[in-house]
Amino acid sequence: MHNNKPGDFSPYASVFSSRRTALGAIASGLLLPASCVFAKAAHHAPVAWPHALQVPGGVAHLALGPAATRPVVRTAEGDLPVLVLGDASGWTAVLGIPLAAVPGEASVNISPAEGGEARKLAYTIAPKKYREQRLKVAPGKVDLSAEDEARYERERLHLQTVMATFSEPLPSHLKMRAPVSGRRSGSFGLRRVFNGQARNPHSGMDIAAPTGTPIVAPLAGKVIDTGDYFFNGNTVWLDHGGGLLSMVCHLSRIDVAVGDVLPVGKRLGAVGATGRVTGPHLHWSISLNRAMVDPALFIPA
Structure with a gap:
């Protein structure tokens, strides 16, 4: 078995998260300090949702300043497209920070849509310590057979392509509603220990x-994947646009099909206990520029 398999109820996220390497020295004319990033926010109405939290698994709001057309922003590591919202009076990059990100200085690359010199924009990732939880599950869900190992690998590769989705139109807003009402039984970032x-x-x-x-549906979106996965059980992925995706899993039933376009609040399935679970519940993940980020940042407290 692989000891680096994620140990949550949606294990694929950490497989796709890439660790940030330490950024080398960048010419001062190209790298803006974090204070400059936020100083420009006064030029336009700031993005309200999701809440900004610059930690591993959080979301950064990077003010890009005014421009006639939407700038193109990509991550410095991985060269992944980043969601940019706003208007000509001021644009904001809404950046998902991977859980595996190393705290410290990081940057994104900005290319003006109308031409001009590309630049780097700096931001700082603060450290965050998440809690630990110990769980008992069926041994076959931790120590995989050769057959289950092969199935897991096939599913992992498939879900990499799902998470790479970046579509238009971009979402008009990012404030979400919880996909189901209930007690939060497992928080984002919790470090899981299965059977020791x-x-x-x-x-x-x-x-x-x-x-x-x-x-x-927590936000309007298009169904881009459904399936019964080894760890996740019955699962639905929604594309909200601009690299913002939702995944809900462990469903007892799926009531939508790939290609369906759902308004916010539209039923897509029912809570269940499929996959690797200790009881019925909903697991909800949010992916932003292929980084799994805390869903709590997208909903009212």
């Missing part, structure tokens, strides 16, 4: 609810 074996941090929010409880 440590796994990667929990990449989503668990919400306890009885089997059959309706699950709804």
Whole structure:
């Protein structure tokens, strides 16, 4: 078995998160300090959602300043497209920070849409310590057979392509609603220990609810993947645009199909206990520029 398999109820997220390497010295004319990043926010109405939290698993709001057209922003590591919202009076890059990111200085690359010199924009990732949880599950869900190992690998590769989705139109706003009502039974970033074996941090929010409880779309989006996965059980992925995706899993039933376009609040399935679980609940993950980020940042407290 692989000791680096994630140990949450949606294990694929950490597989895709890449560790940030330490950034080398960058010419001062190209790298803006974090104070400059936020000083420009006064030029336009700031992005309200999700809440900004510049930690591993959080979201950064990087003010890009005014421009006639939307700038193109990509991550410095991985060269991944970043969601940019706003208007000509001021643009903001809304950046997902991977759970595996190393605290410290980081940057994104900005290319003006109308031409001009590309530049780097700096931001700082603060450290955050997440809690630990110990769980008992069926041994076959931790120590995989050769057959299950092969299935897991096939699913992992498939879900890499799902998470790479970056589509338009971009979302008009990023404020979400919880997909189901209930008690939060597992928080994002929780480091899981299954049967005494440590796994990667929990990449989503668990919400306890009885089997059959309706699950709804947290934000308008298009269904881009459904399936029954080894760890996640019955799963639905929604594309909200601009590299912002939602995943809900462990469903008892799936009521949508790939290609369906759902308004916010539309039913997409029901709570269940499929996949690797200790009881019925909903696991909800949010991916932003292929980084799993804390869903709590997208919903009212």
